[in-house]
Amino acid sequence: MRVIVIGNARQRRDLHDVLEDSAPQVVAEFETVAEARRAGVGADAILMPALEAAANQDPSPEALTPREVQVLELVAEGLSNKTIADRLGISDQTVKFHIASISGKLGAANRTDAVRRAVRRGLIAL
Numbered sequence: 334m335r336v337i338v339i340g341n342a343r344q345r346r347d348l349h350d351v352l353e354d355s356a357p358q359v360v361a362e363f364e365t366v367a368e369a370r371r372a373g374v375g376a377d378a379i380l381m382p383a384l385e386a387a388a389n390q391d392p393s394p395e396a397l398t399p400r401e402v403q404v405l406e407l408v409a410e411g412l413s414n415k416t417i418a419d420r421l422g423i424s425d426q427t428v429k430f431h432i433a434s435i436s437g438k439l440g441a442a443n444r445t446d447a448v449r450r451a452v453r454r455g456l457i458a459l
Contacts, residue, residue: 336352336359336360336379337363337369337374338352338379340364345362348381360375361374397435397439400421401438402457403421404417404432404435405451406457407420407421408447408448409448432447439451
């Protein structure tokens with residue numbers, strides 16, 4: 334089995350040590366899933382440290398503004414940028430700006446990933 338290992342240098346080394354005498358073949362290592370996706374390396378699985386371990390290593394994320402939380406809650410409802418803009422009385426370009434800012438603050442690859450990360454961090458509820 335070909336695997337990609339995700340995490341900081343220490344976490345990757347620890348996972349690699351565990352896998353050294355096992356069947357999986359480590360084909361690449363990256364600090365983030367986004368980096369792994371961009372690299373396009375073929376693998377059967379991605380291994381990363383448990384959420385608790387990762388949470389203890391990551392610095393606190395930048396806080397979302399109240400407006401960003403509003404936008405994210407509407408994204409979580411499955412609304413389009415245009416519908417969100419109409420509901421909040423802003424332009425769809427402003428919605429795009431907010432979503433880009435939210436994704437950056439949460440380290441999300443897309444709007445679905447942003448919602449998932451926000452729910453896990455307790456920033457919004459579904």
